[in-house]
Amino acid sequence: MVREMHLNAFLSSVGHHQAAWRLPQSDPLANTDVKHFQHLARVAERGRLDSLFLADHPGLWGDISRQPAAALEPTVLLTVMAGVTEHIGLIATASTTYNEPFNLARRFASVDHVSGGRVGWNIVTTATLIAARNFGLDELPPHGDRYARADEFVGLARKLWDSWEDDAILADKEVGIWGDNNRLHPAAHDGTYFSVAGPLDVARSPQGYPLLVQAGSSEDGRDFAARHADAVFTVQKTLEEAQAFYADLKKRAARFGRDPETVTILPGIVPTIGATQAEAEAADAELGSLIKPEHAIKQLVSILQVSADELRLDEELPAHVTTDRHIEGAQGRYALVVGLARREGLTVRQLIGRLGAGRGHLTIAGTPEQVADTMQHWFENAAADGFNIMSPVLPSGLEGFVDHVVPILQARGLFRTEYSGTTLRDHYGAARPTNQYVDGLG
Template structure:
């Protein structure tokens, strides 16, 4: 079969550009508007996209004066979105640091049943001190400890999803037997971080396990993705960086005994689309003018672990910044931002403009053909299996991508014209995991 792109719509408020909410057409209250999100879900499905994705964080993202900061719980929101769609996948972020395996495994199994097999879990370890303090901790857990905990969390979750065999429900009215106790497999897990009896109180779901997604780029994050992820959301600015990440993660997956082709790598792109390049550039300029530097400086200072006074707008980043390995927060994001600024000799003003457009993800500005060309080039150059589409403005940016870029990709034979499967695993070409005891009961 001809290799096809995988496309995910990353939905973020009224757009990924931090100033998108200030455009006249944007609704500052959209974050809690269910009909708004239902519309976005319908648009993604109209484009035959593999999936849509909601990020999440267990706390406020800092100063609420800067940009819309409300965030409905994503699995609840995706349940509502599932009701107005039939095929598009539904991926939610949930933290392994601030949840427990039983309640999270139950939540995703429930979403998988409700959606008919379209649930996905973006696994994060959460790298902010603010979140730690929301859960009774004085300090952020160490980077390596967070990933060790996440590793065991996924292990327990898999045991819980497999705690029912697929045929455990008999529904035998005549015999008066609803289910077969011999086809339950409680985890009885006792590990370093978790002690979980089980079994789950939700039967095995349509996909067996939800699609697993991961987005870390640190050494620990890459190993975690190579062990567990079906899809990897990543951040690269250049083709060479993307090719190196792609090759590295595929090799790691093979070392863990996995088929590298089953691990789909999707770099993020921020497409600003216009009928002409000038029209697209005009939107970029409008958005850049709406950024408030004082907000952006505070955000950048927090990421770099320096004071705002150390970041003059019209100078390059200071030379004394710490190294990536000494960051206990998001090491991959830190390395990306500092590397990009050093490589391109950006001033702080230029850097916050780039970050405001997509937090360091690759920006593409131009016509639909320009965006399609960029996607095709990376896809055919060993840099990506697909892309995490991050429109700077919503809903118009997603509508433009679906209505004008997707048809070009379809005409070139790079993307599906119709869904051929029913589940999210079908869309990503990932098989449903067999139950470890599928051929036997315990009786």
């Protein structure tokens, strides 16, 4: 069988460029507009993409002056998009640090039911003080604790998703027996972080478990992904870095006893598509001109954990901001931003321009052919199993990708022309999990 790419549309209201909302065609209220998200979902499905994805953070980033800052709860928005599509997978971020396992396992199982088996969960531990303070904490739980909790959380969620055998419902009207109590399995979980009796109050869902996605880049994060994830989102700026990450993660998966091919690695790509390269670069330049430096400085302060007066627009980052400096928070993002600045010797102003466009992801401004060429190059050189498409402007960027890049990938035999399965797991070639109580020890 020919190896094909997997493509995910990372949605973000009006687009991933922080100034996208200022474009004339952008709806600055799109983040609460059902019709906008329904349109995006239909476009992604028209392109036969594997899935769409909503990031999430349970808290408001400090400054709403900069860009559209609010976001609907993602499982609600997935359900909205499930209602107008039939095939495309629906992935949402949810935090293991700020949810109850019973509630979250149930919600994902519910969305899996209503979507006919199309839900995915991007597992995050949420590395911000902003979120912590919305859940009774004064400080961010340490990195290791968050991952230990996440690990227990996922194991417990699996118990809950398996707590109904697939054939637990007999529906025997004649005898008057609806379900078989012997095919229920309480989680009976008593762990370090959680104590949950179970069983879940939702029958096992079409996919068994949601597709499990992860995007950690720290040591803990990579091990977590290698143990649990069916798909991995990652931020990689160069082919070499992407290859190193790809090799490392596949090796870790093997070390945990998994077939490395069952872990799909999807670097982010920020494509600006034009009829010519010059047209694409002009579109990027227009977006860049709409970034306000004072806003971008605030963002850098948060990522780098420095004070604003340490940063000078036309100088490089302060000397103490090194890649190996320890910070409590999103270490992967920190290392990526500092690495980018140091590698290319960027001033703060230059760094801001680069981050505004792609937040450290691979950015390409070019023709559809050029975008497809880069994707093919990464895909065929052990850097990617597919891509996380982060259009700078939505919906136009996704429309352009679907209408102009996807056909090229299809013509080259690199991407499906029709959906062959019905569930998100089908699209990613991820097997439906066996039930641990039936097929494992039980």
